[in-house]
Amino acid sequence: MMRCIIVDDEPLVRELLEDNLSQVPFLELVKSCKTALEALKTLQEEQVDLIFLDIQMPRLNGLQFLQSLDHPPLVIIVTAYEEYAVESFNLQVADYILKPFGFDRVLKACNRAAELFRMKNAVVSSETVKSHDFFVNVEYTLVKIIVADIEYIEGVKDYIKIYLSSRTKPVLTRLSLKAIEAKLPVGAFIRTHKSFLVAISRITTIKRSFVCIGTKEIPVSETFRENINKVLKAD
Template identity: 45%
Template sequence: MKCIIVDDEPLALDLLEDNLSRIPFITNVGRCKNAFEAIQAIHEHQPDLIFLDIQMPGLDGMSFVKSLSQPPLIVFVTAHKQYSLESYDLNALDYLVKPVSFERFFKACNKAQEWHQLRKRVTTAELVSGEENAKADFMMVHIDYSLVKVSFKEILFVEGLKDYVKIFLQNAPKPLVTRMNLKAVEEALPSPDFSRIHRSYIVALDKIDALRKNALVIKGHELPLGESFRERVDNYFKLK
């Protein structure tokens, strides 16, 4: 597993390098003193993980992560506690507050290794087309600081909310909320078991309890049925 370290303080970089030298499963491939050097290191080394300071001259750590279209795993290492909530919004793997003990650092590294291995195992479930994904029966979603396995058969419907989705499950008191767009969810779900019924909704077709002119019902939830998606639903039930 490859990582780079990013901090504007040389002593902080030295400490990260020293700690990483004691971690056998992570190889440090880049030492960067600002976000611009980090961008170059990402292009050159394609790291799996970044240990990243937040307050840096030029481009701060938060803005740097936002600028990445497909960021690696991110562990923030900072002297400031107040950015932890924002780090959650950026799907950071962990948030370490300086000074960081080796025990706490090692815990973050273990978590990164687990995520890295899990990502390799579930890439197919997350990224392949619906047709290919029929071979899998689950997908992994990012909830808080964990990857959560979601079985397709448990999904009732998915609601898109800009950059987030709500995944409604059978026998769950409340939906799972994760930072993901609806198109990515649609590509991960197997077809024809799931279908978009509206620009904001994807449903499990076998979970539909009632079908109306401009809506359908799943477990008491009435969902809008867009005219352009009606034919897909009708074809599934052979109601044309």
């Protein structure tokens, strides 16, 4: 779900956009603002992922407002003026809608913004995972474990086996599941069993007693079944 605001001094345009956006299932309208200054206050108080921004407004126009932001969210310009298109795209806006507009044009812009939002979040997630890469001791040698390469981890007494997509055999190291879990990024792995940690992004199939990574079956115990239910609800 993307949280968005409208910034336009024309009441009829705001009402039309409000109606259009209410029909887009992946958008949540946080506020409809009459001025750029009102929008600035909203950005300070709320999480906003997308702005529908007019250009010609009193005191501070849309482009001046956009240039004043250090870390602006995604922006879709909505204006009656064609001549600002080049300047707007130089400011990395997601789309440029000309008034008057229909719902089909708004939906197209929303879909484009949603794709950019997914790409942006994917990059952030990748960087977050990368920052959690770590080393383990394997027979007096330190071996680097790339978190994005982990499929699942099995606990065996005082040791763990780390199964990686890049290796045919698991990495065996003297460590507990609890200790390895503390090294992993929050929300990227789930415990399916007292002896197994599984990378959520690697799960291809969910059965009653197993989760599958391709043809590999990892057991799910009754104690940890709620973790699987959380993954299903998140999807």
